[in-house]
Amino acid sequence: MNPEDQIREMNLPTGPSKGVWVLVAHRDGDLADGSLELLGEGRVVADRMNEVLTAVILGTLPDERVTRLAHFGADRILFVEHPALDEGFVESHTQVLWRVIEKQAPSVVLSINSIDSEDLVTRVAARLETGVVTCCDKVAVSGGLLQQTRPVYGGRASATFICPAARPQMATFNPDALELKLPDKTRTANVKRVRIDVELDKPQILSLGLIKGDPRTIPLTEAEIIVDGGRGLGSREGFKLVEELADVVGGSVGATRMAVDEGWTTSERQIGQTGRTVKPKLIMACGVSGALQHTMGMKEAKLIVAINPDRNAPIFSVADVTVVGDALQLLPILTAQLREVLAQNPEPTVNYVVGVFHDSGGGKGASQ
Amino acid sequence: MNIVVCVKQVPDPEGKITVEKGTNAIQSSDLRYVINPLDLVAVEEALRIKERDIQSRVTVISLGPRSAKKALRQALSLGCDDAFLLCDPAFDNGDNYATALALAKAVRLVPHDLVLCGERADDTQAGQVGTHVAQMLGIPLVRRAVKVHVDFGSKRIRIHSKLQKGDREQVECTLPVLITVESGLNNLRYPTLRAIVKAKRQTIRGLDARRLELPPRKLGIPGSKTEIIRLAGPMPKMKGLLIPDSSLSPAERLKMIAGGGITQRKSNELEGDPVKVASQLVQLFKRQKIIPG
Numbered sequence: 001m002n003p004e005d006q007i008r009e010m011n012l013p014t015g016p017s018k019g020v021w022v023l024v025a026h027r028d029g030d031l032a033d034g035s036l037e038l039l040g041e042g043r044v045v046a047d048r049m050n051e052v053l054t055a056v057i058l059g060t061l062p063d064e065r066v067t068r069l070a071h072f073g074a075d076r077i078l079f080v081e082h083p084a085l086d087e088g089f090v091e092s093h094t095q096v097l098w099r100v101i102e103k104q105a106p107s108v109v110l111s112i113n114s115i116d117s118e119d120l121v122t123r124v125a126a127r128l129e130t131g132v133v134t135c136c137d138k139v140a141v142s143g144g145l146l147q148q149t150r151p152v153y154g155g156r157a158s159a160t161f162i163c164p165a166a167r168p169q170m171a172t173f174n175p176d177a178l179e180l181k182l183p184d185k186t187r188t189a190n191v192k193r194v195r196i197d198v199e200l201d202k203p204q205i206l207s208l209g210l211i212k213g214d215p216r217t218i219p220l221t222e223a224e225i226i227v228d229g230g231r232g233l234g235s236r237e238g239f240k241l242v243e244e245l246a247d248v249v250g251g252s253v254g255a256t257r258m259a260v261d262e263g264w265t266t267s268e269r270q271i272g273q274t275g276r277t278v279k280p281k282l283i284m285a286c287g288v289s290g291a292l293q294h295t296m297g298m299k300e301a302k303l304i305v306a307i308n309p310d311r312n313a314p315i316f317s318v319a320d321v322t323v324v325g326d327a328l329q330l331l332p333i334l335t336a337q338l339r340e341v342l343a344q345n346p347e348p349t350v351n352y353v354v355g356v357f358h359d360s361g362g363g364k365g366a367s368q
Numbered sequence: 369m370n371i372v373v374c375v376k377q378v379p380d381p382e383g384k385i386t387v388e389k390g391t392n393a394i395q396s397s398d399l400r401y402v403i404n405p406l407d408l409v410a411v412e413e414a415l416r417i418k419e420r421d422i423q424s425r426v427t428v429i430s431l432g433p434r435s436a437k438k439a440l441r442q443a444l445s446l447g448c449d450d451a452f453l454l455c456d457p458a459f460d461n462g463d464n465y466a467t468a469l470a471l472a473k474a475v476r477l478v479p480h481d482l483v484l485c486g487e488r489a490d491d492t493q494a495g496q497v498g499t500h501v502a503q504m505l506g507i508p509l510v511r512r513a514v515k516v517h518v519d520f521g522s523k524r525i526r527i528h529s530k531l532q533k534g535d536r537e538q539v540e541c542t543l544p545v546l547i548t549v550e551s552g553l554n555n556l557r558y559p560t561l562r563a564i565v566k567a568k569r570q571t572i573r574g575l576d577a578r579r580l581e582l583p584p585r586k587l588g589i590p591g592s593k594t595e596i597i598r599l600a601g602p603m604p605k606m607k608g609l610l611i612p613d614s615s616l617s618p619a620e621r622l623k624m625i626a627g628g629g630i631t632q633r634k635s636n637e638l639e640g641d642p643v644k645v646a647s648q649l650v651q652l653f654k655r656q657k658i659i660p661g
Contacts, residue, residue, distance in 0.1 A: 033657065091508070114532070115512070115530075115531055115532055116531075118495075119511055122495070122496050122499045123499055123503070123509070125496075125499075126496075126499045126500045126502075126503035126504075127503060129465070129593070130593055131463065131464075131465065131592075131593030131594035132496065132594075133494075133594060134494055134495060134496065135493070137603055138603070147597065149598075149603070150493075151493070151602065151603060152491060152492055152493055152599075153379065153385045153394070153490070153491050153493075154381055154490060154493070155602055156384070156385035156602060157385050157387055157394065157599060157600065157601060157602060158599075158600050158601070158602060158603045159596050159598065159599050159600075160596065160597050160598040160599075160600075161594045161595065161596055161597070162594065162595055162597055163593055163594045163595075164595060165593075166593045204508040204541050204542070204545075205508050205509075205510060205539050205540075205541045206539060206540045206541060207537060207538070207539050208526075208538040208539060208540055209537075209538055210531075210535060210536070210537055210538070211528070211535065211536040211537075211538060212535055213533050213534020213535045213536065214534070215533075215534065217534075218533070218534025219534065219552060222530075222532070222533060222534040223533070223534065224532070224533050225658065249653075249658070249659060281656075281658060282653070282656070282658050303656055303658070305649065305652075320636065321636045321637075321638065321649070321652060322636070322637045322638070323637075323638045323639070323645055323649070324637065324638075324639045325638075325639060325640075325642060325645060329642050330642045330645060330646060333642050333643055333646040334646040334649055334650070337646050337647060337650050338650060338653075338659065341650055341654075341659060341661055342659060342660075344661070345659070345660035345661055
């Protein structure tokens, strides 16, 4: 091992930090959603700082993915290897990433703000005794420093942070705030592998495995897909169409107060002022007129599809896609079509992670 | 068992926040302050554990101005045994790191088998103090707890930790541990009138930088790793750009993209044959990566 590759002791004075790192989350050889967008953001930061952009991968990736990382802006691709990475404990990942950052002293480390990545990055920042700003919507570079902007006070204000002295400057990004930039297919990157040959502390947190959430019973606030039913469905039988669609797409059932009062479903399914406030990736409002008391609980959803026969229904003012028509007629057809499509692609859900922990497929991440 | 709960007083999450012009501060004159909602969940969980083991003691710690006594008083009225207020101008405007340093020092002063924190504060929403405190105390950290079970005999604790899409990871470890709690862990209790009266007579012990043996350079702004350079109103809502449906005319598609869905939703209307509409929706879900394909 050459001296440069040796691990620096903590508390030794470090040289000037250099380089912008983007942590790339992956699973089963696939990049996490938002990784390429994040690389684009990292590219902008690196250019403004006149630094090299490194995509950092805990574990390994197939070659074609590596090429894509280069196309989307990476100058250098760093694979970090350690046997403990396969075991999937966040404490081990923390130690590996901490050591590699200590050793290579990047100036900036960026990551996606998924549950796993955020947990990992904040633990590493705590170890490094540096600052991290989580869930940023925007970063800029000024005077050589990263300026990180994130919502505060529940989105009622926003704050811009700097990390003036401690290094690296770390930030995790709200994936929704990132845009995909155009790839440059002529770009290439240097690939480097670093093996951390250090015995890690034994993880103190023992994982007993993963309990998969059943969309039918999970709290509505945690659902990614919600099929929302209202008065327009007409009856308990009509409401069943909503439940069937939800089952097919792995979604959860939501309801208006009317539907709950009618006894078509239970009260913990209720969305709105007297129910839950939800922010799923998709909500399909079926036969929902769109009373304010209801829409205030769902209008922050990323994609809103509304089905209503009345062209002037208020629900259409919050919807991204409006379907003028009868939900009772459309739902069985949509359910059948989706069932057919999903039968060809049997694995509808993937959780991405930095490294390999929290593998919801019940694989090695959920090891005993 | 000795439980320590860290609580923060935050502006009422339901209240209005205005940034004072030309400053990096929020308009504080007419703000109502409350215990951070997730910290209340942590207090509740501590009290529930205490109910199962009568010898347990719950200590509640807060860092803040003198007015944060109100939050500690509330925690005492709910059933906490002791309260400490870390109060010193030297602590002012510290970031997660500097705040955690003072909290960790204070936690060290009392016996602690279990330290509970809210997963994040409603004001900063950073969710990092717990992580720093655990690191500084050198104890394991479990985040996002939605179920906690302590085995008093073996001093082991079992936790369900929240992941995405309703998934839970089940973990186990030996005490001491720091746990950050999420909503849904428990249902809150209300204090009785008697308890409120009693809490008024209980002592809240104050700790300043000197008592914590922390030099000012490690506290407040000098001790912080990050610094707020600008506080502003809310950012414009970022909406994911929809790829307009190919059945729209180019002009309409351009209008949709230009509208950006950034401040206002521009809806895409589908009508007609249900079979066609359904297949358009299926295509949309594919493009939005809601379903594979």
